[in-house]
Amino acid sequence: MIVALTPNLSLDRTMTLDRPLLPGQLHRVTGLTVAAGGKGVNLARAVRVFGGASCVAGVVGGFNGQHFRALLSAEGLMGVLEDGEGETRECQALLSGDSHPTEINEAGPPYQSEVMARLLTRVPEGQVVVCGSLAPGTPRAAFLDMLRGLDRPVVDSSGAGLEAAVEAGASLIKPNEHELEGLTGSGTLDSACELYRRSGIQVLLTRGERGAALIGEEVWEVEAPQVEIRNPVGSGDTLLGTFLWARQDGQSVPDALRLAVAAGSANAMLGGPLKFRAEVARELVAQTRLLTPV
Numbered sequence: 412m413i414v415a416l417t418p419n420l421s422l423d424r425t426m427t428l429d430r431p432l433l434p435g436q437l438h439r440v441t442g443l444t445v446a447a448g449g450k451g452v453n454l455a456r457a458v459r460v461f462g463g464a465s466c467v468a469g470v471v472g473g474f475n476g477q478h479f480r481a482l483l484s485a486e487g488l489m490g491v492l493e494d495g496e497g498e499t500r501e502c503q504a505l506l507s508g509d510s511h512p513t514e515i516n517e518a519g520p521p522y523q524s525e526v527m528a529r530l531l532t533r534v535p536e537g538q539v540v541v542c543g544s545l546a547p548g549t550p551r552a553a554f555l556d557m558l559r560g561l562d563r564p565v566v567d568s569s570g571a572g573l574e575a576a577v578e579a580g581a582s583l584i585k586p587n588e589h590e591l592e593g594l595t596g597s598g599t600l601d602s603a604c605e606l607y608r609r610s611g612i613q614v615l616l617t618r619g620e621r622g623a624a625l626i627g628e629e630v631w632e633v634e635a636p637q638v639e640i641r642n643p644v645g646s647g648d649t650l651l652g653t654f655l656w657a658r659q660d661g662q663s664v665p666d667a668l669r670l671a672v673a674a675g676s677a678n679a680m681l682g683g684p685l686k687f688r689a690e691v692a693r694e695l696v697a698q699t700r701l702l703t704p705v
């Protein structure tokens with residue numbers, strides 16, 4: 412079981428606009444998708460697409476929270492959800508033929524310590540992955556305690572969440588280059604190697620169209636296939652879910668990394684986590700390139 416513990420769940424609304432985005436102008440929506448969202452939901456989807464067992468753990472609230480529950484179960488995804496105060500946030504992605512979607516994300520309800528404490532007693536046994544941003548106002552000490560209590564989880568977060576993961580001792584972190592730069596001042600492979608040397612935390616560094624690298628005792632680099640992109644949002648989540656599933660499934664690190672990079676690219680090519688398909692990822696593996704361990 413891969414448990415995507417997602418402190419700040421969302422309702423994701425993806426709108427396709429009739430023309431490129433122009434600030435201050437009227438745009439008409441030509442397509443709308445509403446889905447349960449948050450990085451952990453994307454990750455749990457990817458695991459499920461490969462036939463693995465996954466679950467989303469988090470706090471929901473208000474009408475949006477009810478909507479979230481309904482959408483999650485309509486997709487057949489397992490949720491361990493605790494009711495909290497406030498409305499589950501909404502995150503809007505605007506697709507308008509530009510190279511990257513415009514994203515507008517609400518902050519979400521404030522951190523609620525008792526609700527989180529209840530949720531943590533219900534987290535199922537398995538590989539816990541802490542996904543995405545923290546709820547607003549999360550005390551640093553509380554988040555560190557949570558990470559320590561989870562006993563070296565995998566963490567895919569940024570900013571304060573990523574810093575705390577390093578301090579608390581995650582087993583693996585998955586920054587993109589920008590997130591790694593925010594943490595160490597540089598988004599390079601060298602910087603990820605230095606981070607591993609001083610922390611003992613494995614780094615799965617994703618580099619968009621250039622692929623990904625896993626930095627641990629050995630360093631594995633995989634180049635991504637060249638694909639035409641529809642929507643790259645969630646590619647990192649799909650990559651991480653695929654990597655963890657493949658490792659649980661018994662695949663070697665290089666095989667799991669190649670499949671994961673292919674899955675990230677398939678996600679971007681097909682149009683995001685709701686469109687992601689395992690057979691497309693498997694087909695793209697042949698177009699990935701594994702570089703010799705450094």
Ligand SMILES: Nc1ncnc2c1ncn2[C@@H]1O[C@H](COP(=O)(O)OP(=O)(O)OP(=O)(O)O)[C@@H](O)[C@H]1O
Nearest residue numbers: 587617618619620622635645646647648672675676
């Ligand atoms: N333009 C692209 N062409 C091919 N593959 C891509 C492209 N963009 C992303 N990918 C694939 O997706 C993986 C993850 O991408 P990226 O590093 O952008 O993740 P991310 O920023 O964490 O994304 P998110 O947080 O939205 O899930 C890459 O390692 C690569 O395999």
Ligand SMILES: [Mg+2]
Nearest residue numbers: 567587647648
């Ligand atoms: Mg990411």
